[in-house]
Amino acid sequence: MKCLVTGGAGYVGSHVVAGLLDAGHEVAVIDNLSTGYRAAIPNDIRFFQFDLLDAEAINQILANEKWDVVLHFAALSLVNESMCKPFYYLRQNYITALNLIEACAINGVKRFVFSSTAALFGGKERFSLIPDDARVEASSPYGESKFLIERALVWADQIYGMRSASLRYFNAAGADPLGRLGEEHTPETHLIPLAVDTVLGLRRNLKIFGNDYPTRDGTCIRDYIHVTDLAEAHIRVIELLDHRSVTYNLGNGLGFTNMEVVQAVERVSGRKLPWDWAPRRKGDPSMLVADSTLIRWETGWSPRYSSIDVIVETALQWRKKHPHGYEKLVNECDLYNSILIKD
Numbered sequence: 001m002k003c004l005v006t007g008g009a010g011y012v013g014s015h016v017v018a019g020l021l022d023a024g025h026e027v028a029v030i031d032n033l034s035t036g037y038r039a040a041i042p043n044d045i046r047f048f049q050f051d052l053l054d055a056e057a058i059n060q061i062l063a064n065e066k067w068d069v070v071l072h073f074a075a076l077s078l079v080n081e082s083m084c085k086p087f088y089y090l091r092q093n094y095i096t097a098l099n100l101i102e103a104c105a106i107n108g109v110k111r112f113v114f115s116s117t118a119a120l121f122g123g124k125e126r127f128s129l130i131p132d133d134a135r136v137e138a139s140s141p142y143g144e145s146k147f148l149i150e151r152a153l154v155w156a157d158q159i160y161g162m163r164s165a166s167l168r169y170f171n172a173a174g175a176d177p178l179g180r181l182g183e184e185h186t187p188e189t190h191l192i193p194l195a196v197d198t199v200l201g202l203r204r205n206l207k208i209f210g211n212d213y214p215t216r217d218g219t220c221i222r223d224y225i226h227v228t229d230l231a232e233a234h235i236r237v238i239e240l241l242d243h244r245s246v247t248y249n250l251g252n253g254l255g256f257t258n259m260e261v262v263q264a265v266e267r268v269s270g271r272k273l274p275w276d277w278a279p280r281r282k283g284d285p286s287m288l289v290a291d292s293t294l295i296r297w298e299t300g301w302s303p304r305y306s307s308i309d310v311i312v313e314t315a316l317q318w319r320k321k322h323p324h325g326y327e328k329l330v331n332e333c334d335l336y337n338s339i340l341i342k343d
């Protein structure tokens, strides 16, 4: 299939691009590189660098060529940041998605995959697995922005026949098991990469936000899903979209507290991880764990890397090899090329 991927230079998007290429699909990427890296996508695929606020640029790409599927990852995606910049998050995520959805619908795209989120469910305290039909109650403007986009997709289906999959990811984590890609955010705010950096001595200590949540050890519980398993789910879902639109919760169904993540990082690395308590972070729900029965049942997908130790291990391996992330990789490539040129 001919796939157009927005946000393909980012963490999840780059792993999905690799999965699509591995499965033999043709891929092109749109990304403004605001949080992504050029080095995270292969040199030999087409890359359009622009911001999705530019509706004209999107229209040109969709009007000039026929795409079998569009996968939309590009977004602002930090729960806490959205609590400080609510209207920026609501506007930016909704308008960029709407520009893309409209261009896809009017140019006859038939399949669309959208990165939605578990943050849709954070507004209500839940202490059991979250089913696909759970009531949406966002805990942050970020979560709300994703729900607005899901609703726009419902109308794109009803009026234009554009089938879509809204995949409500729980916490993406880990790195490509082949070592080609990893998680790289600047600044990093996610628990597992921060814990890995701390245990490797790249950061002084880890702050654990809140110890008074109503959970087994007082810290928040999250469902960590390996990014390669996420990628695999996208590829399976695309094949379903001929007939109908779908919405799936996408996680492992296993919840780990923040302290259990710290313990896993210590266990896997064999080192002590220095950490301290810090106050609760705004917008954080106590517990988010997926019931992903429906996607398993309907697509045959199941996670291959569900163990928290394996998730941490791949993140750790990536960081050990690339302590300075993609920027360093680019420099290494330049260095390599300059040596080749000299020779």
Ligand SMILES: NC(=O)c1ccc[n+]([C@@H]2O[C@H](COP(=O)([O-])OP(=O)(O)OC[C@H]3O[C@@H](n4cnc5c(N)ncnc54)[C@H](O)[C@@H]3O)[C@@H](O)[C@H]2O)c1
Residues within 6 Å of the ligand: 006, 007, 008, 009, 010, 011, 012, 013, 030, 031, 032, 033, 034, 035, 036, 037, 050, 051, 052, 053, 072, 073, 074, 075, 076, 077, 096, 115, 116, 117, 118, 168, 169, 170, 171, 172, 173, 185
């Ligand atoms: N990482 C997670 O745990 C997680 C969980 C649930 C949902 N999601 C969703 O998955 C998607 C990918 O998340 P991620 O962690 O890979 O984020 P990321 O920041 O690593 O990737 C986002 C990519 O989109 C690009 N981008 C952002 N705004 C853009 C714009 N206006 N125009 C063009 N390109 C733009 C960035 O440069 C980056 O390459 C997001 O939509 C996020 O909301 C992520």
Ligand SMILES: O=c1ccn([C@@H]2O[C@H](COP(=O)(O)OP(=O)(O)O[C@H]3O[C@H](CO)[C@@H](O)[C@H](O)[C@H]3O)[C@@H](O)[C@H]2O)c(=O)[nH]1
Residues within 6 Å of the ligand: 077, 078, 079, 080, 117, 118, 119, 169, 170, 171, 172, 189, 190, 191, 192, 194, 206, 207, 208, 209, 210, 220, 221, 222, 258, 281, 284, 288
């Ligand atoms: O230095 C840190 C960083 C995080 N945490 C905690 O770790 C947990 C997980 O936080 P984080 O890794 O930042 O992920 P989330 O805030 O859960 O959000 C991620 O997962 C959501 C789905 O659950 C997605 O929608 C978001 O885009 C993605 O950033 C939370 O309890 C945080 O308070 C800490 O205690 N210390």
